[in-house]
Each structure stands twice: as structure tokens, then as C-alpha cells.
Amino acid sequence: MARDLGELNREHFARYKDDVKKEGKPFFPRALFHDTVMSLVVVIVIAVLAVVWYYDAEGTEAGILGPWYTEPAEPGTTSFIPRPDWYFYFLFYLLRIFEWPESVFIATVGIPTIALILLLGLPFYDRRRERRPMHRPVAMVAAVLTVLSMAVLTWKGATAREALGSELVRLVPEWAEEQGFAQNREATDGAELFAQTGCLNCHTYLGEGAGTLGAPDLSAIGRTNDASFFVPFLTNPAAFGNTVMGSYAYLGQENLAALGAFLEASKGGE
Amino acid sequence: MATRSRRASLVETTVLQPLDWVDERTAAVRATKWFLFRNVPRDISWAQTLGSAALTAFIVQTVTGVVLAMYYQPSSAIDPITGKPVAYSSIEHITNEVTLGWLVRGMHRWGASVFVILLFLHMGRVFLFGAYKYPRELTWITGVLLLVTGMLLGFTGYLLPWDQTAYWATVVGINLNGTAPFLGPWLAEFLASGPEITSDALAKWYALHMLVLPGAVIGLIFVHIYLVTRLGVSSPPWSAGAAGRERPAARPEGARTGLVRGSGGGK
Amino acid sequence: MSDTGHDNSHLPGPSLWPIGFAVGIACLLLGLVINWVVAAVGAVIAVVFGLLWARDVTREVRGEVPEIEPETRMIAEEPAPAPAVAAPVPLPTYTRSRFLEATTIGLGAAIGAVVTVPVLGFAVLPSFTNVEEDEVDLGPIENFPVGTYVVASYLSNPQQGEVSRRTAFVRNNRAPDAGEPSFTILYSRCVHLGCPVQPNGPIDEAGLKEIEGIELRPVLAQSFGCPCHGGLYDAEGNRQAGPPVRSMDRYTFSIRNGRLVLGELYAVGNVSGTGADARISKYPWSTPGTHVDGVESWLYPIVPSQVTR
Numbered sequence: 001m002a003r004d005l006g007e008l009n010r011e012h013f014a015r016y017k018d019d020v021k022k023e024g025k026p027f028f029p030r031a032l033f034h035d036t037v038m039s040l041v042v043v044i045v046i047a048v049l050a051v052v053w054y055y056d057a058e059g060t061e062a063g064i065l066g067p068w069y070t071e072p073a074e075p076g077t078t079s080f081i082p083r084p085d086w087y088f089y090f091l092f093y094l095l096r097i098f099e100w101p102e103s104v105f106i107a108t109v110g111i112p113t114i115a116l117i118l119l120l121g122l123p124f125y126d127r128r129r130e131r132r133p134m135h136r137p138v139a140m141v142a143a144v145l146t147v148l149s150m151a152v153l154t155w156k157g158a159t160a161r162e163a164l165g166s167e168l169v170r171l172v173p174e175w176a177e178e179q180g181f182a183q184n185r186e187a188t189d190g191a192e193l194f195a196q197t198g199c200l201n202c203h204t205y206l207g208e209g210a211g212t213l214g215a216p217d218l219s220a221i222g223r224t225n226d227a228s229f230f231v232p233f234l235t236n237p238a239a240f241g242n243t244v245m246g247s248y249a250y251l252g253q254e255n256l257a258a259l260g261a262f263l264e265a266s267k268g269g270e
Numbered sequence: 271m272a273t274r275s276r277r278a279s280l281v282e283t284t285v286l287q288p289l290d291w292v293d294e295r296t297a298a299v300r301a302t303k304w305f306l307f308r309n310v311p312r313d314i315s316w317a318q319t320l321g322s323a324a325l326t327a328f329i330v331q332t333v334t335g336v337v338l339a340m341y342y343q344p345s346s347a348i349d350p351i352t353g354k355p356v357a358y359s360s361i362e363h364i365t366n367e368v369t370l371g372w373l374v375r376g377m378h379r380w381g382a383s384v385f386v387i388l389l390f391l392h393m394g395r396v397f398l399f400g401a402y403k404y405p406r407e408l409t410w411i412t413g414v415l416l417l418v419t420g421m422l423l424g425f426t427g428y429l430l431p432w433d434q435t436a437y438w439a440t441v442v443g444i445n446l447n448g449t450a451p452f453l454g455p456w457l458a459e460f461l462a463s464g465p466e467i468t469s470d471a472l473a474k475w476y477a478l479h480m481l482v483l484p485g486a487v488i489g490l491i492f493v494h495i496y497l498v499t500r501l502g503v504s505s506p507p508w509s510a511g512a513a514g515r516e517r518p519a520a521r522p523e524g525a526r527t528g529l530v531r532g533s534g535g536g537k
Numbered sequence: 538m539s540d541t542g543h544d545n546s547h548l549p550g551p552s553l554w555p556i557g558f559a560v561g562i563a564c565l566l567l568g569l570v571i572n573w574v575v576a577a578v579g580a581v582i583a584v585v586f587g588l589l590w591a592r593d594v595t596r597e598v599r600g601e602v603p604e605i606e607p608e609t610r611m612i613a614e615e616p617a618p619a620p621a622v623a624a625p626v627p628l629p630t631y632t633r634s635r636f637l638e639a640t641t642i643g644l645g646a647a648i649g650a651v652v653t654v655p656v657l658g659f660a661v662l663p664s665f666t667n668v669e670e671d672e673v674d675l676g677p678i679e680n681f682p683v684g685t686y687v688v689a690s691y692l693s694n695p696q697q698g699e700v701s702r703r704t705a706f707v708r709n710n711r712a713p714d715a716g717e718p719s720f721t722i723l724y725s726r727c728v729h730l731g732c733p734v735q736p737n738g739p740i741d742e743a744g745l746k747e748i749e750g751i752e753l754r755p756v757l758a759q760s761f762g763c764p765c766h767g768g769l770y771d772a773e774g775n776r777q778a779g780p781p782v783r784s785m786d787r788y789t790f791s792i793r794n795g796r797l798v799l800g801e802l803y804a805v806g807n808v809s810g811t812g813a814d815a816r817i818s819k820y821p822w823s824t825p826g827t828h829v830d831g832v833e834s835w836l837y838p839i840v841p842s843q844v845t846r
Contacts, residue, residue: 009404009405012514013404013405013514015513015514015515015517016311016502016504016505016513016514017502019311019513019514019515020309020310020311020502020513021309023311023312023511023513024309024310024311024312024513025309025310025311025312026306026307026308026309026310027305027306027307027308027309027310028306028307030310030312031310031314031318031503032306034315034316034318034319035319035322035323037319038316038319038320038322038323038326039319039322039323039326041323042323042326042327042330042384042388043326043330045384046327046330046377046380046381046384047373047377049376049380049383049384050372050373050375050376050377050379050380051373051376053376053379053380054365054372054373054376065380068365068372069358069361069362069365069431069433069435070433070434070435071433071434072354072355072358072432072433072434073346073355073358073432073433073434073436073437073700074434074437074702075437075467075699075700075701075702075703076690076691076702076703076704076725076733077434077704077733078688078704078725078733078734078735078736078740079733079735080434080438080733080764081764081765082435082438082439082441082442082732082733082764082765083435083439084428084439084442084443085382085383085424085425085428085439086383087383087386087387087421087424088421088425091446095730095765095766095780096765096766096767098780099766099767099778099779099780100780101776101780101781101782101783101828102831102833103780104449104729104780104782104826105449105450105451105826105833105836108446108449108450108730108826109446109449109450109451109454116414116418119414119417120411120414120415122397122402122410123402123403123404123406123407123410123411124407126402126403127403127404128403129403129404130400131399131400131401131403131504131507132400132507132508133398133399133400133507133508134508136400139397139400143394143397143398147394162762162763162764162765162767163762164735164737164762164763164764165735165736165737165762166735166764167764192739193739196737196738196739196740197737197738197739197757197758198737198738198758198760198762198769201737201760201762201769201778246759248759250685250757250759251738251757252757255739255757346698346699346700347698347699347700348698348699355699355700438732438733441726441730441731441732442730442731442732442765444731444824445730445731445824445825445826446730446826448823448824448825448826448827449824449826449827451836451837452836452837452838454824454827454837455823455824455827455837455840455841456840456841458824459664459665459824459841460661460664460665462664463663463664464664464667464668465668465802465822465824465841465842466726466731467700468668468694468697468700468701469697469698469700469701470663470664470667471700
């Protein structure tokens, strides 16, 4: 009684049509009622989101759902941090993961294209007649992995932060509070320089920055040394045995002194 | 029959006869009746509402979008009065000055997110239920195309306010397309209307967002709903009364139904 | 055949006179507005055709019923004898219906082409053919101190307005009396995916110079970072860390009347050496993310700038 897949499918579909005709319920009002209630929920959710968004924000000031708009487009900016809309965060974070230049096109076109081919071709490579989830292990594993990884990537994309000037400079008042140098003008200037000069591309400070191997956390560096050590060090790290750091002499004496004062005042926050 | 009640004859003349007139010429009334009163499997419930919910979100987007189009101006030139780009100023105008503009704009903006969420949820539900299998392969394919087009709608619409967020997200998006082999850089130059975003770009993206992509989505929706209506909604696969379930094999003729000799027999 | 001769109500035969009458009336009315000559002509036409019409309508009443026989050929009594030849072999014929089918499809294709080709051309070609690149005058070279970067903001195409505002990091590599002028001019858009690169150093807002729409701000930076995906460049624009696929793009430049003028943008594979002694591997500009050297450059054999410039 070996019947081929096509025959089995057609028989099943014929039975389905028959069952629906005999045992089914009318679309209106039975199913359309559920559809209508759900649609009402959707419309209400959209309206509520719109109202909350509007009343919690003001112009370019963000509320809980973001601002009404950001500043007008500035094609020549050097301080803006681009981000896509939230439902593209997973792609955005993939681009941060694939940071080896030879692999860039994997994240930009490779993965999305493969995902699209897998989605479109699904009915053609999954021809089994089995539809119960518990009896489709491959499908369920794939689904769970996809959902989890997209959720994680979206979350990581939402919280991604770059240790760059325009983001970090905003944190200087917080640092001043925590380290207690808010009254020290020189140290505050030094903190701003510290934020803008790319130090946190390697070092970490009060939870910000990249901890590239070898670059120590500087939050409490002021406990072990003072400005008279830091300024010569920054001018010529090689003289102190540090061959990884470049010289920061180009910043000029005044700026170096400010940095020294800042590092001296960084004694580890409360 | 005895004299018809006044009410019945009133209904007849004002509703039924005009409908008959239309139906005789268009068959629209009988088609609507068939659509509304057709049977669906008796075990479908809330899980099967996600598709129509996505359609509702799309209708919200269309309606709010059409109204926004009456106030939005797609130009990146600087408005001499406000000192800001014209498109940006029109968005400020809609949000701050136009009566209920903030609500329509807000609904359009958040409707986009809700639409995308519902598309993914609907896709996941269909996947879970195995409802992409025979004979619903084309329904699934049009559905995936709807997902892609929906996300493209979100992407093209994101540029329209012409603020920093919009501009830079679009620069990155265009360059993402530019990394595709061979034709990538050409596609990127077409999208940006030049080596980089020029003053022609905004109008092109507006045309894509407002005309080309909605046209594609509406066409795909028609095909998708036609297929769903023609092929029927599938029952949940674990349901005991699933439409199309296997029936127990018929017993051979003459078999007894009971254990006791002489009982049962026949079919 | 219609039953014109049978019923009592007289159905009028076909006639052009009413149409002529209507034309005459229309002319008359038009002439009343425009010109009395036209009105007179219209009146004449209306009267003439009106009379002819009336004559037709009253023909029966007046008693004249001219019988107009259709012209016929005398029908022969017997059919002509069939020629005594064998049935002819059917020749391959190009039938009328096949001709019409082919013509309809052919003309349809022609119509499609006449509409589609210009429209598609209009949609696609301007992005490639209407690109202009002006040279940008950044001002006297005295505004660019030797050895440090200046953040220069300018309009690359003033006719397009603010949408063409761009930023470049400009470093004067050589004092004017020390030899040929040498400038390192790095384009501020990241070559990974085009995000705006930030200089890793404080921008001196107090030192801002604004000349004819150009804004110059000195900055103390020896490296540049990108806020999107973690790209990092050194002082020559070479990639130090992160996903950028090549070195930062650069501008060619020329000095005219002691002023720095930006030329065209080009892509850089790698820079060896620094400042005025740098050796730069130069390639035609292409969009960020596309490799210009190495194996992966074969993925982008022809880029638009090679064709449109």
C-alpha cells in the first residue's frame, strides 16, 4: 500500500475540506469575533503608545519612549551616534560582532541572505507531513535557537555603547560626583580630556570603556600615584617600560597637567 | 403568505432590492456572503487572529500615512523661515501645531513597530503549527515576502523626518546594501541618488515608502488572503478534532463487534 | 428586418439631417457669443438642414413615398457548375488571425518599451549621470597649523544646500618654506559603513574660524574612532581596530593663490609612512564596506566612480 507523498497530501487535504464542511463553524461570527477583539486590542495598543510617547517627551528631549525627533540632519557631524530602529538591532549587533574586516560582508549580506533563503525555501526542504511540534525536533530546535539568538542580539544591540568622546563627555559630572573632584576645576577639565582623547578605547573607568588586555582600570589609580608621576608617564610611556601606549605629548603641557590632576583625584568612588 | 409586515417590506425595498440590483451585475453580494459564512475548522481560536491583527495594523498605517501625506513635505532644502530642513519643519509642524497631528504621527510611528512585531508573531505561530506545509507553501512564501516588504517600509519611512537619527541610520543602511558583491555599489548609488545622499534622495525614498512598497504589500496581501480563503485555515495539529485527521481503518465486513458469540456482526 | 412598414407609429428612417440641424444651432449659439458672422452661418445651416429634415419627416403626409431599391446583382437561376478538378492540396497559409495575434503582441511590446524604457531610465540613470563634483576652497593655508589636525566643515555642492555638508580632517604636513606643500586630508565618514567618525581628542571651539561658509576647528587628536561598530583609525587613517575594511578615504588637493582647494575623493588601501613622506595606495572611490585591495576586492570589479567620473 505504498502511496507517494503527493497522494497522501491530497487525501489529507480532501479529508480536511470534507471535515470543515461537515464539522466546521461559520467564519462569521465565530472566528471573526476573535479577529475583531484582537484588532481592537491592536488599535488600542497603538493609540496608547502614541499618547505615552507624546506626553512623556518634549521636542528633542527623550521620554520613556524616546524623543519626538532628534536634531535636524547634519551630514557633517562628528558627535552623533547612529542607531537603527529597534527591530534592526539584531542586525546592528551582528555588525559589531563581525569586526574582522575580511568578515564584514558576512554580517552585512551573508547572514541576511542565508536567513531569507532558509525562510523562503522552508516548505520545500521540510516536506514531512508531521505538523505536531513535539514530533518535529529539528524544527523546534531551530525555532528556539533563532528566537533566543534574535532576542539576545536585539538586547545587546539596544545596550551597546561605544567608548567615544560624545558619549563619555556626558558622564563627567557623574564621575566628578563619585570621585569627589567636582570642585577641582583642573581635575574636571582633565576628566573631559580623558573622555575625549580615546583613553577608554583600552582602559576602563567606573564601568565604562574597553578592558583591552594589559590596560588597567583607572578608577582608583590616584591611590597609588599622583600628578608628578602621571604627567611624565603620559609624555613618554616608553620610558616607564610601556611599549603599548603611544605618547600623549601632543596634547600640550596644560592638558597633560589637567589629566594628571584628574588621575590623581581618581581614588575609587564610594 | 399573509400581508407582510411594514417593517419587512421596508427592509426589502431599502436594503434587499438594491443589494440584489448590485449583485445581479457584480456578484459582489454573493461573494461577500460566501466569504463571511464559509466554514472554518471548529478548533481554531485566538492563535489564528495574529494574521488579521497584522492586517489591522497595516490598515492603521495606511490610513494614518495617507493623512500624514497631506502635511508632510519631502524636501531636504533649508526652510528660510525656520532655518531647518523643510521635511524636518513639516514634521515639527505636524507634531506641535496641527490639531491632533501628534496623535496621528505617533500612531503611525508606533504602528510600524506593532506591525513588525505582529508579523513576526504570526510567522512564528504558522511555523509552530506547521501550517506552511502542503498545500499552503505559496501562502508561506507570500508571507515571507510581506515580512521583508514590511521591514523595508519601516526602513524607508525612518528617513522621512530627516533628523540625525533618520539620516545616519539611512547612510548605514544604504552602505550595507553597497557591500553586496558586484551590484552592491551600484544599488547603493541608486538609493542615495548619487555617490552619497543628495538632495534627490529624500523624494525618491518618499516615493518608495508611499507608492512602490505599499503597492507591493497590498498586492501581496490580496494574494495571501485569497490563498488563505481558498485553502482554508489549518487546525491546530495537536487538536483531537483536527480537520483532516486520520480516521480509524474500517473493520472488514462480517466482523463481530462484541466478545460474546452472536452479538454484533455485520458492519 | 425592422417592421417599419407595419406599425402605425412611424419610425423615422436613418438620416443625417437632424445632426446638421444640431450643428447649425450650435454654430448659431456660439456665434452669438463670438462673432455675428458665425451666428449668421449657423442660422443658415440650421434653416437648411431643418427644412431637409422636415421634408423627410413629412414625406408620407405629403404623399411621396419613394421606393428605394437596394442595388442587387441579378441572381442566376442555377449555380455555376463545379470545376472538374481534383481537390487542391491545402497550402500553408498565414491566416488573418495569426497575423492579428502577432501584431497585437508586437505592438503591445512596443508600447511597453516606449513607456518603460524612458521611465526606468529616468528612475535609475540620474543617480549616475547627474553627479557633479565641485572643488571646495577651504581658505588660506595659513589657517592650517603644521602638524595638527583641523576639523573642516564645508558644502561639497553648494547648489544642493545643507544636504551636501561634509567634514574632513585636514593636517598641514609641511611649513610653506620647507618645500612642496603636503596635506593629509581624511574624509570623516567611516569606511566600514559610513558612520560619522570622531576625533579622539578635544575640539578647540574657541579656535573656530568661519570663512565663507567653511568652518575650521583645531583638534588635538592622534587617532579617530567610529561610534557605530567599534572602528579605530590611527593618525594616518589606517585601521587600528574594528571592522573598517580599508584606510580612511582621502581628498586630492591643490594650492591656488595660497589657498587650499579640495579635489576629488579617493579610496585608500593602506598608508605606509607618515605625514609628507606617506606612501598611499590609491584606488577609485567606492562605497564604505567595499574592499579595494586583497582577495575580496574581486567582489567589486567595477564601481560607479570608475564609470561616472
